[in-house]
Amino acid sequence: MLDAGFLEALRAVVGDVGLLLGDSVRARPVNRSVGVVDADALVRPATTEEVSGVLALCHARSQPVVPHGGLTGLVHGAVARAGDLILSLERMNSIEHVDVTGRTLRAQAGVPLQRVQEAAEQYELMFPLDLGARGSATIGGNIATNAGGTRVVRYGMTRGLVLGLEAVLADGTVLTSLNRVLKNNAGYDLKQLFIGSEGTLGIVTRAELRLVAKPRSHDTALLAVQEFSALVRVLQHLDAGLGGHLSAFKVLWGNFYDINTAPPANHVPPLARGAPFYALIESLGTDPIADQARLEALLSDLLQMGVVADATIAKSDQERRAMWAIREDVFAVGRIAALQTFDVSMPIEAMQAYTEQVGAELDRLVGPDRTHIFGHMADGNLHLVVATGEDPKLRHRVDEIVYQPLARIGGSISAEHGIGTERLRYLSLSRTSAEIATMRTLKHALDPRGILNPGKILAARADLIR
Numbered sequence: 001m002l003d004a005g006f007l008e009a010l011r012a013v014v015g016d017v018g019l020l021l022g023d024s025v026r027a028r029p030v031n032r033s034v035g036v037v038d039a040d041a042l043v044r045p046a047t048t049e050e051v052s053g054v055l056a057l058c059h060a061r062s063q064p065v066v067p068h069g070g071l072t073g074l075v076h077g078a079v080a081r082a083g084d085l086i087l088s089l090e091r092m093n094s095i096e097h098v099d100v101t102g103r104t105l106r107a108q109a110g111v112p113l114q115r116v117q118e119a120a121e122q123y124e125l126m127f128p129l130d131l132g133a134r135g136s137a138t139i140g141g142n143i144a145t146n147a148g149g150t151r152v153v154r155y156g157m158t159r160g161l162v163l164g165l166e167a168v169l170a171d172g173t174v175l176t177s178l179n180r181v182l183k184n185n186a187g188y189d190l191k192q193l194f195i196g197s198e199g200t201l202g203i204v205t206r207a208e209l210r211l212v213a214k215p216r217s218h219d220t221a222l223l224a225v226q227e228f229s230a231l232v233r234v235l236q237h238l239d240a241g242l243g244g245h246l247s248a249f250k251v252l253w254g255n256f257y258d259i260n261t262a263p264p265a266n267h268v269p270p271l272a273r274g275a276p277f278y279a280l281i282e283s284l285g286t287d288p289i290a291d292q293a294r295l296e297a298l299l300s301d302l303l304q305m306g307v308v309a310d311a312t313i314a315k316s317d318q319e320r321r322a323m324w325a326i327r328e329d330v331f332a333v334g335r336i337a338a339l340q341t342f343d344v345s346m347p348i349e350a351m352q353a354y355t356e357q358v359g360a361e362l363d364r365l366v367g368p369d370r371t372h373i374f375g376h377m378a379d380g381n382l383h384l385v386v387a388t389g390e391d392p393k394l395r396h397r398v399d400e401i402v403y404q405p406l407a408r409i410g411g412s413i414s415a416e417h418g419i420g421t422e423r424l425r426y427l428s429l430s431r432t433s434a435e436i437a438t439m440r441t442l443k444h445a446l447d448p449r450g451i452l453n454p455g456k457i458l459a460a461r462a463d464l465i466r
C-alpha cells in the first residue's frame with residue numbers, strides 16, 4: 001500500500017480528477033492479454049509538468065511507476081502489482097499542431113493512433129503507421145514499443161516516423177526534443193533512446209510525427225500460392241513491378257486462412273480454402289485507374305507463370321476491409337484453447353526451414369492444427385499463434401521450441417511487440433552479453449533508482465537465475 005502522505009502529495013500535483021485509488025483502479029477494464037494489473041493507485045496527469053511533478057515525487061522515494069497507454073500490448077509490458085503506481089497518459093490526448101507544409105503533426109502521448117491518422121487525412125496527408133489496435137493503442141504506446149504494423153516494408157517502423165519527442169526522465173527532468181526537420185545531426189539523437197524502451201528509460205509525453213502525402217489509390221489483393229518458394233518470387237515480382245508502391249505483403253499459412261473463413265468464424269473466404277499459403281498485398285499509389293491496371297497485369301503475369309494459383313483484387317473498401325479482417329482475427333484459433341502468441345523475425349531465406357521444423361515440433365507437442373502462422377513476410381516477421389492451453393510447463397516448452405532456433409539463424413525473439421515481462425528470459429537469444437550490459441548501463445544512467453516500469457525488458461538480477 002502507498003502511504004497517505006505520498007498519495008496526498010500526488011493529489012496536490014494532479015488534482016482529484018488525476019488520482020484514482022483502490023476499487024476505482026481495479027474496476028477499469030483490462031484485456032486478459034495485458035496480464036495482471038493489480039495496483040492500488042493510478043495517476044492521470046494532464047500536462048507534461050504534472051508528469052514531471054509525479055516522477056520527481058516517485059524518484060525521491062524510489063516508488064515504482066508503471067506507464068499505461070492503450071493497453072493493447074501483447075508481452076505483459078503494462079503488468080502492475082500491489083505497491084506500484086500506474087501512470088496513465090489518457091488525459092494528455094490533444095493533437096497540438098499540424099504543419100501542412102512541413103508535413104508534421106504534434107500529438108500528446110495519450111492520443112489514439114486512429115485519431116492521428118484521421119487528423120492527417122483532413123489535410124490530404126497520411127500518418128503511415130497502421131495496426132489492428134489503431135482505435136485503442138495510443139501514440140505514446142506506439143512510440144514506447146516502436147510499433148511496426150502493416151506497412152513497415154514501405155514506411156519503416158515507428159522509429160522512422162518520429163521526428164522529435166518530449167520525454168520526462170525518472171527524476172522529473174523534462175527533456176524536450178520536439179525537432180520538426182527530417183535532418184538533424186547535432187549530436188546524439190536522444191529521442192531514439194525512448195523509442196522502443198517500453199517505458200523503462202523515460203515517459204514519452206509528446207511527439208512530433210512525420211506525415212506523408214495521402215495516397216490517391218489503394219489496392220488490396222489476395223493470392224493463393226502453392227509453395228513457399230513461390231511466395232518469394234511473388235514478393236520480388238510485385239516489389240519490382242509496383243515501382244515503390246508495395247506497402248504490405250502479408251502471408252497467411254493455409255490452416256490459419258481455413259480456420260478463419262470456415263464456421264464458426266464469420267469471415268467469407270474471398271478465395272477457395274485449401275491452398276498451402278495466401279498472400280495479402282497492398283499497394284498505395286497515385287492514380288486509381290492506372291495503378292489498378294498495373295496490379296492486374298502483374299497478377300496475370302504471376303498466374304500465367306504458374307507462380308500464383310488464384311488471385312482476387314478487392315473492388316470496394318468493404319471488400320478490402322473484409323480481406324484485412326481475416327488477417328487481424330485470431331478469434332477462431334482462440335476457441336481451441338488459451339493462446340500463446342509469438343512475434344519472431346528472421347531473414348526470409350531462413351523462413352521456410354524454420355516454419356517447417358518448428359511447426360512439426362509443435363504439432364508433436366501440442367497436437368495437429370493448433371499452430372497457426374501468419375506474418376509480414378516482406379519484413380522478415382512471422383506471428384505464430386499456438387493454442388497451447390494454460391499448463392505452464394507446456395507453455396514453457398512451446399517457448400523453447402519457438403525461440404531456441406532463432407539465435408542460430410540470426411533471428412529475433414521480438415520483431416515488433418517488445419520484450420515486456422513475457423520474453424525476459426529469452427533476451428539473450430537475440431542480444432549479446434555486451435549488448436545487454438550496455439542496456440543496463442543506459443538504464444542505470446537514466447533511471448538510477450530503477451523506478452520506471454521495473455522488471456520489463458531487463459530482468460531484476462535475481463530473476464536471471466533460471
Ligand code: ZN
Nearest residue numbers: 149376383416
Ligand atoms: Zn504484426
